[in-house]
Amino acid sequence: SSGINAEYGVLETNKIERFLEGGIKTVAGTEHDLDVIIYATGFDLIGSVNAFEIKGKGGKILSEDHGTAPRGFYSMTHHLAPNYFTMGGPGTVIGHNSVVFMGECMMSYILGALEEILERGAKSVCLKESSMLEYVNWTQTTMRNKVFEGVKFCNSWYRNEDGINWTFWPTHLASFWWNTRKFDSNNYDFAY
Numbered sequence: 001s002s003g004i005n006a007e008y009g010v011l012e013t014n015k016i017e018r019f020l021e022g023g024i025k026t027v028a029g030t031e032h033d034l035d036v037i038i039y040a041t042g043f044d045l046i047g048s049v050n051a052f053e054i055k056g057k058g059g060k061i062l063s064e065d066h067g068t069a070p071r072g073f074y075s076m077t078h079h080l081a082p083n084y085f086t087m088g089g090p091g092t093v094i095g096h097n098s099v100v101f102m103g104e105c106m107m108s109y110i111l112g113a114l115e116e117i118l119e120r121g122a123k124s125v126c127l128k129e130s131s132m133l134e135y136v137n138w139t140q141t142t143m144r145n146k147v148f149e150g151v152k153f154c155n156s157w158y159r160n161e162d163g164i165n166w167t168f169w170p171t172h173l174a175s176f177w178w179n180t181r182k183f184d185s186n187n188y189d190f191a192y
Helices: 045-049 062-066 101-122 129-143 175-182
Strands: 015-022 023-025 031-033 122-126 188-191
Touching: 045 062, 101 122, 101 175, 101 188, 122 129
Parallel strands: none
Antiparallel strands: 015 023, 023 031, 122 188
């Protein structure tokens, strides 16, 4: 048996009160020691990205940086959050293929990052702000004049009140695979 059906798996439906060093504590008072947390929130896009407070470098709060247009480098990392990797972050939605494939690409990239951290003997890794800004500019430029970008084409849930589509991957999945096929340490700062 695997996953939540396994002896070691837990499906917790209570709200998380807080994260502990080795797991979570629910609002019901239950504490779970965990190696991995899969946080599945449903269809509230801003709520799912900002579901809990993440304090990053200098005590900055990620949700404050996100505002109404969250961003993540290839949906996985953020320049304010060392050692932070997520799957299904900003820019993961697609309307033309399989998000499962994107998940496989993300997992491969994250594993590459973890291998690099271990090989270097680093204590932390953090995305460079310049890499984030370049990436966000590329995604918004690439999204222009696509069906999911402007009100002239389509107005729906994936755009915020300012008309910014921060949810969709802006091009084909081969490009996502190509750009995430290996962890590119040039986009990151390592601390030892």
